[in-house]
Amino acid sequence: MLAAYAYLHGAAPWAVALLSVLSLVPVSDSRRTLVNHTSASLWKPRLLAKLDFEQPLDEANRTLVVVPTLLTSPATVDAVLSNLEVHLLANRDPNIHFALLGDLKGRGPAASGH
Numbered sequence: 001m002l003a004a005y006a007y008l009h010g011a012a013p014w015a016v017a018l019l020s021v022l023s024l025v026p027v028s029d030s031r032r033t034l035v036n037h038t039s040a041s042l043w044k045p046r047l048l049a050k051l052d053f054e055q056p057l058d059e060a061n062r063t064l065v066v067v068p069t070l071l072t073s074p075a076t077v078d079a080v081l082s083n084l085e086v087h088l089l090a091n092r093d094p095n096i097h098f099a100l101l102g103d104l105k106g107r108g109p110a111a112s113g114h
Contacts, residue, residue, distance in 0.1 A: 071102045
């Protein structure tokens with residue numbers, strides 16, 4: 001509406017185009033909010049099924065828990081490894097394994113040499 005108002009009052013074409021593009025962000029956000037609200041009112045939330053780990057996992061259900069992380073400093077590495085150790089010690093099941101999927105902080109595609 002703002003772009004139409006600017007057009008009717010003789011604004012430059014570039015200004016009308018800029019206002020049109022800038023007005024798309026709040027409009028799309030409003031639409032998303034409306035869809036989220038409508039879907040939440042139409043479909044009531046329900047509990048999801050959960051896994052019961054009271055008993056140890058059998059061999060057929062072996063699980064690998066992968067923790068993704070971005071390694072930005074030595075302190076981050078220490079913190080991530082400490083957190084992973086806590087998870088391991090809290091889950092002593094022999095069929096639950098933990099892995100760290102990490103990447104070093106880079107400077108973009110040029111940093112990889114490709």
